[in-house]
Amino acid sequence: MMHRFANPTRFVRLADRMLPWLFIVTLGSFAVGLYMALITSPPDYQQGDSVRIMYVHAPSAWMGLFGYMVLAGASFASLVWRHPLADAAAKASAPIGAAFTGLALLTGSLWGQPMWGTWWVWDARLTSMLVLFFLYLGYMALWSAIEDRQKASKAAAILALVGAINVPIIKFSVDWWNTLHQPASIMRQGGPSMDSAMLWPLGIMFVAFNAYYAMVLMWRIKAELAARKIETLRYNQAARQEGPAARQEGPAARQEGQAVLEEGS
Numbered sequence: 629m630m631h632r633f634a635n636p637t638r639f640v641r642l643a644d645r646m647l648p649w650l651f652i653v654t655l656g657s658f659a660v661g662l663y664m665a666l667i668t669s670p671p672d673y674q675q676g677d678s679v680r681i682m683y684v685h686a687p688s689a690w691m692g693l694f695g696y697m698v699l700a701g702a703s704f705a706s707l708v709w710r711h712p713l714a715d716a717a718a719k720a721s722a723p724i725g726a727a728f729t730g731l732a733l734l735t736g737s738l739w740g741q742p743m744w745g746t747w748w749v750w751d752a753r754l755t756s757m758l759v760l761f762f763l764y765l766g767y768m769a770l771w772s773a774i775e776d777r778q779k780a781s782k783a784a785a786i787l788a789l790v791g792a793i794n795v796p797i798i799k800f801s802v803d804w805w806n807t808l809h810q811p812a813s814i815m816r817q818g819g820p821s822m823d824s825a826m827l828w829p830l831g832i833m834f835v836a837f838n839a840y841y842a843m844v845l846m847w848r849i850k851a852e853l854a855a856r857k858i859e860t861l862r863y864n865q866a867a868r869q870e871g872p873a874a875r876q877e878g879p880a881a882r883q884e885g886q887a888v889l890e891e892g893s
Contacts, residue, residue: 636853639713643846650843657836664829672826678742683830685735687837688728692760693795695725695841699767700792703785713849715781716856718788719771720848724841726764733757752801756794763791 665683672679699721706714736754737747748754767784774780801807822830 636713640850640853643850647843647846650839650846654836654839654843657832657839661829661832661836665833669826669829670823675743678739679826681735681739682826683833685732685739686830687833688735689732689757690834691837691841692725692729692732692757693798694838695721695728696760696763696788696792696795698845699725700788700795703788706781707785707789713853715777715785716849716852717845718785719781720845720852722764722767722771724844724848726761726768728837728841729757729761729764733761751807752805753798753807756798756801759794760791760798763787763794767791 661683665680669680669683671677699718702711702714702718702721705711706718733754736757740749741747767787770784770787771780774783
């Protein structure tokens, strides 16, 4: 199944079919979820209306983690199996996951100030989420700093896999250490501890954030494939003008781009 969509043309066809539906699901679930979160859901008996930040904060934090798991999984596939679209998927996931992680940190500070009396505390959950944000930035910086695509892909993939150890630390930090952050209230033994009046809008917001991530990820992968195709076309044109010697001196990344171009033609 993983290699079925290794051909860029086949992936683009699938993405073109799915993107309109993902857009509809994203728009509809955001509309319903925000209405329920802001209008119909009750205030918390302790936190009051400030609990409504949860409907953005919790899905953002989850998507920050999920985006990094996609990034690490795609990086592993790129290193081990040389999957043609794996590094494109990892590269596409990084800025989306970074945006979600930044939003989780921002909304967490807005939520924490009235609850804890401070905008920030260096506890295990918040610190590990900040580390995740810096891992995203470091991954994107490696792609920008190294010109050769194959070297950039390998270096960024290694960083992604090393940083993956932070994911279980974030997940279990509230169980392993004493922190101000509340423990899990949804994915826990014994079932969710949240009332259904709050659980339903939160679940719909999770659907909205996941659909948005999938939609933007496909857009970004398509844009990356198009950029590689354009780069390869320009290189081939320049090589034809400069002669056979220039064609032989081309970097290995151009050869990879040529393969993408041939599969997509």
